Amino acid sequence: MRQAWIIAAKDLKLRVRDRSAFIVGIIAPLGLAAIFSSIFNPIENFDFSATYAVVDQDGGLVATQFVGGLEQFGAGAEIIKVATRKEAIDLADVEPFTSGEGVDAAFVIPPGFSDAIQSDRPAELEVISGPGGVAASVAVAFAEQFASEMTFARIAVASYESLGGTDDRLSAGLRALATPSPVSLEDLHAANKELAGKTFYAAGLAIFFLFFTVQFGVNSLLDERHAGTLRRLMAAPMRRSSIVLGKGIMSFVLGLVSMVVLIVATTLLFGAEWGNPLGVFLLVVGGIVSALGIMGIVAGFAKTAEQAQNYSSMLAVILGFLGGTFFPVGQAGGILADLRFITPHAWFMRGLGDLAGGNVADVFPAVGALLLFGLVTGAIAALGLKKGLQP
């Protein structure tokens, strides 16, 4: 273990001396975060507004509650305009609204909707929207929230009656509950949570560049082999695992320092809001562990340092894009929104989203996912590194 620290200290000295750690770990992400933040900044100035059409072909109690809930959803914030049309309308007539005439999405409440719900029959609420975007996601999320509340109320009524409840007034009361309560943005599905603009770009670029920073440390094993010093290290009186551990410690420290500097700097300079420090720390640790595992795989199986550098850079960019570090992939909808969770980046961003306004415990799922990434990829990396530790 002592030797691992000695190796880590030597590597840190080398990285500080050649300044590469500063450039990749701090200067580049800070600079890019500043540029992105000032040029795009689309979510900070959120000013979310959307116009929804409701085609109420039903006109019943539940439909009315739905429309009321939707209007209340946007009330006060003046972010959502709801236009309702109660006359019968062909679905084909709605679609143009959603693609170019100022309506972002339309809810179509079919005839018999309220009756179906009140008599426990399946009911269908259709959301028609364009190909994606925030407004469409919000519309879908609102409808899903409405549907889940319906289901909850139905279960409550069914449970009461199955347990022998005979009070008609209570049943009626419970049925009355089978109407949507006002829905707020915070009620929306967690997967659609995104960070505010400056924080989003600061966090996205921090996790993106973390992979490059960590790559420095892990790939230095291949540099040692290329330089011939690996033979000396392997001939020294220590276990070979100490060499790998030393590289891991160095990468971890480098990653941690660069993340801390970035977090402090973006908070002070750009006004990024990272959230509870302990929660952020846990996410950073999880992020570094996952980056170590993934970059370890590359270092373990690459034949040369140059090859490892190319592979890991490519991987870092792909994972970064897919994980939504440059733009909020979750709001794009479709398969990308789900696919992003195969990357640690998405879990890191998700964890920060969960942490925003929440408490430390809210990041546990994301931290768990990140550590799991690290564990699985680390095990695979260990196989490759064992093979790679040859003179």
Add this chain to the structure above:
Amino acid sequence: MTARVNVLVCRDLRRSFGDNAAVKGVSFSIAEGETYGLLGPNGAGKTTTISMVTGLLERDSGEVFVDGKPLTTISVDAKRGIGLVPQDIAIYPDLTARENLIFFGKLYDMSGKALKDRVAEVLEIIGLTDRADDRSDEFSGGMKRRLNIGIGLLHKPRLLLLDEPTVGVDPQSRNAILESVEHLSDQGMAVLYTTHYMEEAERLCDRVGIIDLGEIKAEGTRRELVQLVGQRDRVRLEAGGSGEAGVGALAGLGYVKEVSVRDGGIEMLVENAGAWLAEILAKVTAAGVTISSVDVEEPNLESVFLHLTGRALRD
């Protein structure tokens, strides 16, 4: 007379890479204060042998003992007694000479004043005291080589392995390196020195193992090895005219062995060439061969290698 203790014992080392058997049953031992040379051409199996002896490379079979302790790739204790000077320069160019030495010293559990003093001592030995705090990427090739050796010496190993330490070194630095190595065995260190330079092996080594195609062909002191070729001098005559006629004239002489035409000249092994040279020249001239130069070479390790393998060291 007290028998010297063996610091290194290797028994029947074998290692293959796929179908290629790089080392085929190499055995040798080195006593304290002894310098043992592994002499062979490139690809003979020297580096593979050293890699197994240092525990860098897993062996297919065989045993290695350092100071009586068995050594494998996962040994820790036995490795404390070994100092390695790899063939390729293995230093950190961004660190100074002193920082390089301190780093490797710490890996060998050295610390504090003892480490500081030893670093200063080694810098003196390798002649880099004046440049101790310069980054090693500013050093000449020879200086890097000397630092490479200094790192191997730092922890006062019982066994020092030098893998072709003078490859690519200028004559001045080469001489400095050889002088350093000469002093090491005086300090009781056992030294394993691999080289394909015959003159280095002759100068430095108490005993030499001649290795080729993964096998030790012969082993012993220089005198013992030379006796393998029968103390015969190698004589080469640069000849004009028919070399074959000259060979015919010499073939029947009892003191001339293995006479042949090679590269346009006549080569032969002669017992005590000094005594017979005049007669040889007279017979060749009488056979109609014009002699432009005469070269007499006493037996050396090169001759031994040629005798044992049928080819020159640098082939």
